[in-house]
Amino acid sequence: MSSDGSSSQAIPFDVPSVAEMSALLAQYEFEKLAAFGGMGAVYKARQASLDRPVAIKILPPAFGAEPEFAERFKSEARAMARLNHTNIVTVYDFGITSEGHLYLVMEWVEGHTIHELIQKGSIPVRKVANLAVQLCDALHFAHSHKILHRDIKPGNIMVNQEEQVKVADFGLARPITGEAEENPYGTPDYAAPEIMAKAAVDQRADIYAAGVVLYEMLTGRVPRSPRRSVTDFAPVSTRWDEIVAKATDPKPELRYQDVREMRTAIMMAVAQSSGAPLPVAVKVEEEHSRGRGLGGVKWAAMAAVLLVSAVGGAWVLRSVNDKVSEAGEQAENGPAKPRKPKKEKTEPVDEPAVPAVTATPAPENPPKPAEPSAGTPEPVKPAMPEKPALTVAPATEPMKPAEPAPAPMPAADDPQAILASLEEKDPEIVQLIAGFGTEWEANPEVNTSLARKDLTGKYIPALQRSLAGLATEQRDHVLSEISLVANNQPLREPSDTWPPVLKQLRQTYDAQVGAIESKAAAAAQPVRAAQSAALAALAQKRAAAGDAAGARRAEIVASALSKVQSAPSLQAIKQAAGGF
Numbered sequence: 010m011s012s013d014g015s016s017s018q019a020i021p022f023d024v025p026s027v028a029e030m031s032a033l034l035a036q037y038e039f040e041k042l043a044a045f046g047g048m049g050a051v052y053k054a055r056q057a058s059l060d061r062p063v064a065i066k067i068l069p070p071a072f073g074a075e076p077e078f079a080e081r082f083k084s085e086a087r088a089m090a091r092l093n094h095t096n097i098v099t100v101y102d103f104g105i106t107s108e109g110h111l112y113l114v115m116e117w118v119e120g121h122t123i124h125e126l127i128q129k130g131s132i133p134v135r136k137v138a139n140l141a142v143q144l145c146d147a148l149h150f151a152h153s154h155k156i157l158h159r160d161i162k163p164g165n166i167m168v169n170q171e172e173q174v175k176v177a178d179f180g181l182a183r184p185i186t187g188e189a190e191e192n193p194y195g196t197p198d199y200a201a202p203e204i205m206a207k208a209a210v211d212q213r214a215d216i217y218a219a220g221v222v223l224y225e226m227l228t229g230r231v232p233r234s235p236r237r238s239v240t241d242f243a244p245v246s247t248r249w250d251e252i253v254a255k256a257t258d259p260k261p262e263l264r265y266q267d268v269r270e271m272r273t274a275i276m277m278a279v280a281q282s283s284g285a286p287l288p289v290a291v292k293v294e295e296e297h298s299r300g301r302g303l304g305g306v307k308w309a310a311m312a313a314v315l316l317v318s319a320v321g322g323a324w325v326l327r328s329v330n331d332k333v334s335e336a337g338e339q340a341e342n343g344p345a346k347p348r349k350p351k352k353e354k355t356e357p358v359d360e361p362a363v364p365a366v367t368a369t370p371a372p373e374n375p376p377k378p379a380e381p382s383a384g385t386p387e388p389v390k391p392a393m394p395e396k397p398a399l400t401v402a403p404a405t406e407p408m409k410p411a412e413p414a415p416a417p418m419p420a421a422d423d424p425q426a427i428l429a430s431l432e433e434k435d436p437e438i439v440q441l442i443a444g445f446g447t448e449w450e451a452n453p454e455v456n457t458s459l460a461r462k463d464l465t466g467k468y469i470p471a472l473q474r475s476l477a478g479l480a481t482e483q484r485d486h487v488l489s490e491i492s493l494v495a496n497n498q499p500l501r502e503p504s505d506t507w508p509p510v511l512k513q514l515r516q517t518y519d520a521q522v523g524a525i526e527s528k529a530a531a532a533a534q535p536v537r538a539a540q541s542a543a544l545a546a547l548a549q550k551r552a553a554a555g556d557a558a559g560a561r562r563a564e565i566v567a568s569a570l571s572k573v574q575s576a577p578s579l580q581a582i583k584q585a586a587g588g589f
Contacts (some may be wrong), residue, residue: 024045024050024111025050025067026042027039027042027052030052030065031053033107033108033110034054034065034112036056036057036058037054037055037057037063037065037114038054038055038057039054039065040052040054040055041052041053042289043064048065048433049067049068049069050066050067051064051066052064052065052066053117056101056114061117061118062117063114063115063117064098064114064115064116064117064118065113065114065115065545066108066112066113066115066178066353067106067110067112068082068111069110070110071111072111073105073109073110073111074109079105079111080439082089082103083103086100086103086113087103088154088156089113090103091154091180091468092151092154092156092179093106093152093463093467093469094146094147094150094462094463094466095125095151095173095462095465095466096143096146096147096150096173096175096176097142097147097151097175098115098116098118098167098176098177098178099115099116099470100113100114100116100179100206101114101115101116101477102114113206115177116175118167118169118175118177119169119170120168120169120170120175120345121167122163122165122166122167122168123163123166123167123168123222123226124163124164124166126163126168126226127163127225127229130229131229131243132227134227134245134249135279136172137223137227138275138276138279139172140166140168140172140174140226141219141222141223141226141275142275142276143173143174144161144166144174144176144219144222145268145269145271145272145275146272146459146462147174148161148174148176148215148216148219148268149267149268149272149453150463151176151179151215152212152215152267152268156210157210157214157215158213158215158218159204159210159214159215160178160196160199160218160219161176161199161218161219161222162196162198162199162221162222163225163226165177165178166222170211171469182246194288196229198221199221199222199231200214200216200217200218201213201214201217201218202217202259203261210266211261212268213261213264213266214261215268216256216264216265216268216271217256217257219256219268220253220255220256220257220264220271221257223252223253223256223275224236224239224253226241227239227243227245227253228241228242228243229242230242232253236253236257239253246278246281248277248281249278252271252274252275252278255271255274256496269453270330271324272356272451273451273452276447276450276451277447277451279447280443280444280447280448298365320452340385397517424565424568424569424586425583425586425587427561427565428566428569428579428582428583429588430564431566431579432579433564437547438547438562438563438566439579442570442577442578442579442582443549445540445570445577446577448536448540449536449576450576451575452536454528454529454532455529455532455533455536456529456576457526457529460525460529461525463496464518464521464522464525465495467495469495470519471489471514472487472490472494472511472514473491475487475489475510475511475514477507479508479510482506483508483511484507486504486506486507486508487508487511489501490511490515500515503515503516537571537573539571541567541570541579544563544564544570545563545564545567546569547568548560548561548563548564551563565586566582568586569582569585570582570585572585572586573585
């Protein structure tokens with residue numbers, strides 16, 4: 010956990026020392042005072058029974074002395090303990106010390122707060138989007154359990170070493186009732202207007218705070234009134250301004266009504282920004298034309314990185330020596346480049362070498378005497394009558410193996426061959442497929458990853474609770490199950506040696522997984538149908554424009570997409586078409 014206080018600051022209340030806390034909560038091995046503030050202190054400790062690091066937050070004794078507050082604290086702690094989600098700090102236990110300190114035992118997160126990341130400097134846009142999406146996931150889970158955080162701010166959002174968001178400090182959390190409260194709460198810069206006005210409050214207050222956090226991650230500062238545009242401080246799309254403006258609208262009815270709407274808008278902003286390879290290609294070509302030393306392998310590597318990152322990995326460079334400008338001009342101007350090869354064909358003057366290989370000029374030249382002159386450059390022409398004698402025989406032999414050449418013709422219409430060269434020949438469709446994938450990931454009804462995470466967040470704690478009272482061999486089965494689930498590995502088939510409690514938990518888990526997959530499959534049908542229809546419409550448009558080859562490519566992709574059972578991607582489409 011990160012500190013919100015330091016040794017140089019005055020301690021706001023009589024914070025117990027590490028030794029004093031060890032005496033108050035002997036079941037934990039206290040290591041250090043990690044943070045403190047006006048509302049409490051946080052220690053890093055170790056839970057000896059399970060040998061795991063934990064964070065223990067205590068509140069000043071004055072709070073514990075108020076029966077009404079203490080009772081509300083306990084009910085809210087129980088509610089938070091039910092929020093088992095990968096993006097929410099897990100609550101393990103709660104209680105009150107003999108000295109009257111209310112305390113929470115939580116998951117210890119090794120990392121930094123978003124506040125600290127902002128203080129270190131600008132955060133890349135893609136990282137901002139990733140963190141914001143995870144924040145939305147955490148809030149959606151809390152809201153779906155009727156819990157309002159009420160104090161979302163960068164200092165309460167941890168980011169661990171795997172770039173995973175962990176929303177912490179639900180100390181002000183309340184059930185979502187939609188009722189007004191007498192006393193304003195939270196941090197003023199992130200508090201929604203209805204909070205400060207003591208009006209009715211619901212999940213849209215958390216959405217407002219999330220919008221402020223998003224603005225601060227993008228710009229490095231909190232918005233002031235009147236709010237300046239995100240683009241005033243960061244070179245990003247105006248789409249981010251639209252998201253922030255909607256999330257932080259002073260009127261709750263004009264904000265996103267559900268945090269999943271905000272999540273989808275963020276995903277689409279990423280998709281739109283990554284779906285414009287041409288400006289990047291043009292910029293790289295300009296750098297190349299200025300001769301800034303980007304030659305050979307360095308130039309090819311930089312071009313590859315920029316283009317692949319620009320379209321989310323969808324583009325593939327044709328060769329190390331291809332210039333990015335060719336890809337940009339072909340995407341925009343179509344047949345503008347092919348004009349150069351035509352000029353090159355008309356420029357060569359050494360045409361005699363071509364008729365020398367053909368059989369037709371051979372019978373015209375035999376009448377000429379083939380005088381063997383050995384010095385002058387003129388005898389090169391008489392060499393033409395001599396070659397027919399040598400070339401006629403070999404010419405017939407190569408022609409025989411060349412006869413099977415018509416066989417490759419069907420390959421030009423072969424679905425696998427067309428899909429194999431799709432990145433090179435049809436970047437428009439490749440980009441369309443990438444958009445399909447983004448749309449799929451942003452749809453919580455179709456993308457099961459979030460539901461599976463939620464289920465895992467419930468299954469693992471249930472398995473951990475089942476360990477009590479089991480024999481060593483039975484515990485090993487449960488611990489193995491925990492390890493496999495936590496690492497997203499295939500689970501083993503139930504065994505007769507399993508303890509009954511594990512069999513029962515697995516049966517429940519499998520049933521819930523089946524329900525998730527069944528619901529997602531039903532929701533996926535109209536989405537996949539709409540995507541296939543978009544490809545079919547593209548095929549018709551191309552056919553009407555006389556682009557038969559382009560229309561055929563769109564038809565093949567549409568046909569293969571209809572067979573894909575997972576999230577749409579180029580690789581999945583290739584596999585559906587015949588096993589790439």
